Amino acid sequence: MRVTESPRARLARLRLPVFAAPMFLVSGPELVVACCKAGIVGSIPAPNARNAEELEIFMRRIADDLADGEAAPWALNLVTHRTNKRLPDDLALVDKYRPPIVITALGGPAPVIETVHRYNGLVFADVNSVAYARKAVAAGVDGLVLVCAGAGGHTGDLCGPVFLQEVREFFDGYLALAGGIATGRAVLASRAMGADFAYMGTAFMAAEESRTDPGHRDMLLSCSAQDLIVTRAFTGARANMLVPSILAQGLDLAEIAVSTAKMNFTGLEGAEVKPWKGIWSAGQGVGAIKAVEPAASIVARLAEEYRAASRSLVEGILQ
Numbered sequence: 001m002r003v004t005e006s007p008r009a010r011l012a013r014l015r016l017p018v019f020a021a022p023m024f025l026v027s028g029p030e031l032v033v034a035c036c037k038a039g040i041v042g043s044i045p046a047p048n049a050r051n052a053e054e055l056e057i058f059m060r061r062i063a064d065d066l067a068d069g070e071a072a073p074w075a076l077n078l079v080t081h082r083t084n085k086r087l088p089d090d091l092a093l094v095d096k097y098r099p100p101i102v103i104t105a106l107g108g109p110a111p112v113i114e115t116v117h118r119y120n121g122l123v124f125a126d127v128n129s130v131a132y133a134r135k136a137v138a139a140g141v142d143g144l145v146l147v148c149a150g151a152g153g154h155t156g157d158l159c160g161p162v163f164l165q166e167v168r169e170f171f172d173g174y175l176a177l178a179g180g181i182a183t184g185r186a187v188l189a190s191r192a193m194g195a196d197f198a199y200m201g202t203a204f205m206a207a208e209e210s211r212t213d214p215g216h217r218d219m220l221l222s223c224s225a226q227d228l229i230v231t232r233a234f235t236g237a238r239a240n241m242l243v244p245s246i247l248a249q250g251l252d253l254a255e256i257a258v259s260t261a262k263m264n265f266t267g268l269e270g271a272e273v274k275p276w277k278g279i280w281s282a283g284q285g286v287g288a289i290k291a292v293e294p295a296a297s298i299v300a301r302l303a304e305e306y307r308a309a310s311r312s313l314v315e316g317i318l319q
Contacts, residue, residue: 007100007122010073011174015039016303018187019145019176020295021201022077022103023210024048024153024281029061030209031295036071038299041197043075043103048211052089059097073100075124080107091115103145106154106237110139124176128156128238130166143174145199150180152202152283154237155230164194180225182285184305188313202283203302207295216280217292219244224287233259234279245280 020027020035022043035042044062049055062074076099078090084107091112094102098119102112105126116123117140124143125136133144146163147156156163160177167175177190178199187198205212206220219242228240233256246256 005069006120007073010069010100011041011122014041014072016184016187016299016306017191017197018299018302019043019075019197019199020204021152021178021199022048022075023201023205026201026205026210026212028209028211029058029065031204031207031211032062032074033065033071034207034209034295035204035299036066036074038296039072039303040299041072041075041101043077043101045077045079045105046086046090047079047084052086052093055090056093056097059093059099063097063099075099075101075103077103077105077126078112080104080109080111082107087111095119104136104141108139109136109141113140122174124174128154129158130163133167134170137171137173141173143176143196144171145176145178146195148177148179150225150240150284151178152205152240152286153281154235154239155179155283156238160190160195161193168194180284182283182288184302184307185309186285187302188306188309200285202285203288203298204295205282206289206292207298208292209295213280216242216245219280220282220286220289221291223282225284228282228284228286229253229257231256231259233257233261236261240281240283242280242282242286245278249278 018040020040020042022045024045027044032042032044046055049058095115101122102116103124103126104112109123109125113123122142124145125141126145127133127136128147148158148160148163149156160179175195176197176199177195181198181200182203190198206217227243229243230238230240232238
């Protein structure tokens with residue numbers, strides 16, 4: 001592994017302050033590498049590999065493709081919930097391939113911090129409440145992903161400005177804001193509110209390099225925030241799901257709204273029998289998806305929107 005620059009230094013020179021969020025069944029090595037080469041953080045959830053052997057193939061490919069250090073750093077998302085029996089094997093791969101950033105989710109970050117800090121990597125914890133944020137900070141994380149109302153897949157209750165304000169009162173580390181951020185203007189707004197990064201998933205679901213199911217991709221192009229429902233029916237955690245995909249499976253929407261599944265985050269092994277088979281997610285920014293295009297084109301458009309919004313604000317202030 002030839003990369004020697006620290007993750008902090010590499011984050012400081014991102015083209016745009018954005019993480020392409022790790023998305024279940026969607027993010028693969030291809031999307032991670034494309035995002036990093038376009039100048040933003042690319043990430044992948046460990047459960048997208050069926051087993052530790054496949055995860056090693058993914059991580060080796062990403063590490064090799066980004067070994068020259070010219071691209072943005074990449075991130076691995078680890079599920080630390082107690083039902084994830086693969087965590088020890090996945091953590092051994094973290095120690096071997098040293099992803100610059102590890103993002104923990106659906107459980108506390110404590111199991112991974114020692115391993116990642118040993119090679120000077122950064123640990124971000126995905127949290128959806130101030131209470132969980134406090135616990136993660138106490139455990140010693142470098143950053144937090146604040147999952148707010150409107151986030152795709154697993155979501156939160158708090159709006160971004162409130163969540164950011166409350167967490168900034170006790171934490172001065174990295175903050176990434178998630179929830180409905182789909183344009184460069186929204187990225188700038190997240191920075192203005194006090195976040196270091198915008199955390200964007202839905203915007204990259206239709207990227208050419210994504211592993212999004214073709215039916216899911218087509219649905220994204222025709223849906224808006226009005227086509228979402230928040231439910232615990234599929235993973236046990238609150239999640240934004242596309243109503244048309246639920247109806248297509250012949251499920252009762254009223255029942256789905258109040259159902260709760262047992263949490264189980266053991267990866268893709270046996271995915272054909274899992275309750276989310278054929279049920280697709282999106283964030284509230286889904287209406288901003290207009291076409292299937294390369295990740296580099298998405299990043300370029302976001303960067304131009306970001307610059308245009310910045311110019312507009314400066315000109316307005318100076319008038």
